[in-house]
Structure formats: structure tokens, C-alpha cells
Amino acid sequence: MLNFTVGPVMSSDLVRSIGQEQVPYFRTKEFSEVMLENENLIKEFAGVEENGRVVFLACSGTGSMEASVMNLFTSKDNVLVINGGTFGARLVQLCQIHSISYTEIIPEFGYDITDDVLKQYDNKGYTGFLVNLDETSTGVLYDINRISKFCKRNNLLLVVDSISSFLCDPFNMKELGADIMITGSQKALACPPGISLIAMSERAVKCIKQSRVQSLYFNLKDALLDGERGQTPFTPAVGILRQINVRLREIKASGGVESEIKRIRELAYDFRCKIKDLPFKFASHSPANAVTSLFPLTAKAFDIFTILKDEYNIWVCPNGGEMRDKVFRVGHIGNLTTSDNTILINAFKDLQKRNII
């Protein structure tokens, strides 16, 4: 199987070998050490300030999105949300469910937002800003420097869903003044799904410690407290956290976050060059490194996904809803190489020969 989806993705041999081992008991000094190292490496790779923190939750990325919204905002807040696709819509849904006033900014399909759009919201009493840095459903990367400047001048809490952009596109929390960065184990971390994490600025930690969130599992105060000694309030996904540990060490050993971003950027670039002569149009005008979203010009997107899966054992990523037949995506995260890109391109060429595309 060759997996070009955007998660779960292909894991390295070392990560897979950990998956084969028995899962150890976790209230131990040994497991605490793994967790503290995980926190420190994430802090390093995400540019978290010294007094910032990272908590790991046993849930998918959406769980950490919900926990962040619940712990940082209340009905007294008024937030801005960029809603450019499926994941932006999820941020809007979270505000609705938790009775947080919000204004949504809806960019044109496939485009970033502009300074002129943001300017309209200056000095309007907003308290927070929520964005999916890479809106994975369209492959649009928003300009985080632009958003960061806007948030700094308006003193907004900045919550960034980086679920598919962490390790793929440059992001330094401290420099950007970002308060929350969320990611999940099954995207560029290239581990099985089941763990998501929330990196926090010092300001976010303070807010969370004072919040009166009505939840047992998603109240992050105990997670912060127990995390100080490398523990979690509830049983974590122990095996995945051990896989995350070897993966983070692998990244560190091969040059750290910059090298990993470069590797993924080059893989994306290689694919985008190779696909130029095929009957597809790029759907994103601000492409994220993690994924290339494509409009097929001569076939239905979902049919391409199905045929590649059933007849070539290659997985690309289908879209849902009204985009099902219009767009599919090719991921560049996980344990992939430029020769894997060539295998996919050759499969497309074969589809062309068979008059399927």
C-alpha cells in the first residue's frame, strides 16, 4: 500500500516496531521521562516560550480543538474565526456549541485572506482569533504573519489549529505570539491516530488555570499539573506516546524541525512539478506544504480515488460533501519519498492511457 492521504499516513520502520511491542504500565518513572522528553521536543519544534507548556490528550485532533475553545473562552468572549472549509466550519461549530460569540470570515474558495479584509475587524472589541493554519480540506495555507500582526495590535488570544501544518510549514509560537497550537499524532507526526496535543503560551497557561470550564475530561488544569511530573490525569494512549517519542527523536537527529519542513516542502515541490502536464488544476492559490489539492479536468475526483485504491493499491485523499466529485488531495506527509511520487504519477499516466482521466 502507498498512502498519500492526510492522515493516518505511513510511519517509519522504527515507529512501526514500537507499535509491535507490549504496552507498558505508565505510572512509572520511565514513562514520565518519555512524556517530559515529548513535551520538551514539541516545545523546541513549535518554538514554545520557556514558561509555555504542552499537554497530550487521548483523543483525535478535534478533541484538542474543543478543549482549547472550552478552556480559553466563555460566553463573555467575542472571537473571529476564519472559515475556509471543513475544518474552519468545525471551529465555528465549537463556538456555537459552547455559546461563544463569533464572527466568521469566509475567504473565497482556494484563497488566503487579505490585509484589507482583516482591517475591517480592527478595534472592534474582539478577544480571540481562531484559525486552521492549513485548511486541510482545500490545502490553503493562511499567512500566519499577517494574522499574528493583526492579533498583536488588537491584543487577541490566537488559537491555531496546526493539525496538518506542524512540521510542514514554518511556525514559531513565541515569534508569532500564538497562544495555542494544536496537532495530532496521525498527521506529520506520522504515528497512529489517538493522541493530540496542545502547545500553550505562558498567557494561555494562565487563562487555563483560571478558567471554570464545565468538563471533567477536557478540564486542562489537572493535565497541566500532572504534566509537570510527566504524568496525565487519565490513562493516556501509552503506545502512541512511545511512538511519538521515537519519531520526535528521529526528527531531532536528522536536523530538527527546519530539516523536516524542508523535506516535506521538497516532496510537495517534486510532486507539483511532476503533475504539471496531467489533466488537473491546482485548487489552492496559497498551497500548504502538507497537501496538494487538485481539480481533475476530465474525471470525477471520487472515481479517481476509488480506482487508485482498488486497482493500484494507492491511496489519495477524497473530499467530502459538495467537493466529493470536484476535488481530491495528495498528501506529502508521512514516510514518503520522491520515488513514491513517481509511482503515483505513473499510475495517473496509466489512467490517462486507459482514458479514465
Ligand SMILES: *Cc1c(COP(=O)(O)O)cnc(C)c1O
Ligand atoms: C485532520 C485535521 C483535523 C481533525 O483532526 P481529527 O484528528 O480527525 O479530529 C482538524 N483540523 C485540521 C486542520 C486537520 O487537518
